[in-house]
Amino acid sequence: MERRLAPELSGRGAQSGAVPTRFGLATREVDGDWRDYMESLDGPPVKLRTTVTEERPKTILSFNQSPDIGFDRSINAYRGCEHGCVYCYARPTHAYHDLSPGLDFETRLFAKPNAAELLRATLAKPKYTPRPIAMGTNTDPYQPIEDRYRITRSVLEVCLETRHPVTITTKSDRLLADLDLLVPLAEQHLVAVAISVTTLDPKLSGKLEPRATSPVKRLTALQKLAAAGVPVHCNVAPVIPAITDEFMEGIIEQAAAAGVASCGWIALRLPHEIAPLFREWLSVHFPDRGDKVMNIVRSIRDGKDNDPNFFSRMKPTGVWADLFRTRFRLACKRAGVGRPRFELDCTQFRPPNIGGQLQLL
Template sequence: MANDSHMVRKGRGAASNGLSQRFDSIVREADGDWLDQRTADAGDDDADPDPLRTDVSLETPRSAITRNQSPDVPFDRSVNAYRGCEHGCVYCFARPTHAYLGLSPGRDFETKLTAKPAVPDLLRRELQRASYECRPMALGTNTDPYQPIERTYRITRMILEILDECHHPVTITTKSARVLDDLDLLARMAKRRLSAVMLSVTSLVPETARRMEPRASAPGRRLAAIRELSAAGVPVHVSVSPIVPAINDHEIEAILEAAAAAGASGAFSIVVRLPHEVAPLFREWLAVHYPDRAARVMNHLREMRGGKDNEARFFERYNPKGAYAATLKARFERKKRALGLGGNRLNLRTDLFDPSALSAQPRLL
């Protein structure tokens, strides 16, 4: 595909809406438009001549807690405050889920979002069930809990307030320095070993970060967030993810060094995955932003995935194969050990959980 400048929209990741939707549309409750705001998080000071607006719809789910059955991920439950993500990372593995809404995993995923303001009250009720057994709750497993619309809806904040109230452990994965908005809660929970944060740092080069994650916090702000979280006693790990061959793989050591200097206590990394509609969107993005190395990127990825764009099998999907993958892993592990960025496991407490501390009175929205 030609490098057509009209396909590049400032502050957006996907170059188009990609393929047609795989599923029928569903009825959603409209809530009007939420106008784009050029925040410092976006790192985008130049006005787009024809900016795309962000539409937010409200959803009332039947439950708050999503149970995970995948045997190769380290959590069994999560809560998602939003569908879609305005950060606009073209490689986001959650993009295909937008097809369930009758929307495109392309630009729709980052411009047509869904907020779930009923989730906190649902969570409160579910945690009070006699059958509930406490395990760490994961936030940020699907879309980022601190994407820009969290400033308006504050659903993540309300979720954390409930977990803090009943002494329930939580882990957070994010690319946003906005996590510091809840530093008071996270620090208080950390004193009881109930909270931990993983911040993704994909590149230290602002231009690279802007292309990969248009509306996520700039690299310097993420490192500053690691520093503040660590200083407040919150265990924080760095995720050098995703690694994209010939795009950011040369930065592995530098990112680990910067994160360790900021106070990170652990590190994690995965190579980019391209499930379902993500693969053609990623190829399109490469053609627009990196036409000079698009073929090289895909050749490396296919080598790691047995000649395919993606590997979907459990335990294999997070373990790329081949010489190039082995080199990346060796570099990461060697630097991680040299910097003392310990293991990946977070030892959070579950024995303090007290559902009786939760009020039966629902929150007034």
């Protein structure tokens, strides 16, 4: 029986639960429960509850050798993200666990309460060599459940104790609650923060990223961080053609007024299951321009929905990409902001004490 989708799933970015198929996983079978039967007729319920599962991994640092990003290690305190950004490139990671990159990604979350403990053990290893740890590279470290779990804060406490450099990327102003850690980290050149601002329109933000902090609060957070002496950067990201690109100049202007010294931009990427989810979102919220948006997206990705290749995946090409670059460059010049130049200090690192034993050297 064909599943019918409601006109709009209020309060969520994804409009359905896309079933992962990349790993040969079978579609989940209906177990006979009456709820399953009703969903097969009417789609998922309009109001979905968020659940959090605690997991205890054996390691917490993830290492990479990607030539396209400026860090080689990261920490993800959570899996899934309640912010529900429909464009989030991390959504496909839920497919590894036989969960939907759609609604499951933003409603079935996982937390790692032992992250700080694992980090401490890793940093204590004799052969460990410090380099900046990136937080917020996959899911937001300050999504709503951070208020409850405080995992990001516990990681920052370890970084401050060991004088280990760390970077943070977020869409939330919740990090202001950790200014007591961020300020001393900044004073020792151990932290840099990036806040992503997609649009200045709160209604559009509510559709694109329904549970993320409002644009005005993000800009206020940028201002407060800058005033406190924390190195801060504004990401105009992602730039969605014919949806959010009109706000590029305004975001840069307001970020500069907030005291931000640098800005950057990233074009929309649609890897794996995100492409059909985004098309579905367009059909619900912008049916009048969906084709136009996707045509421009394909024009900057060599005729495809997405370019997954190293070296080129972060570098859109074509007339539209050149236009965005020119607009961004001119807006930064007018506002007096430049490129990020955060030099974090790795020389102050001191391994933590484990089990009460003091370091000999």
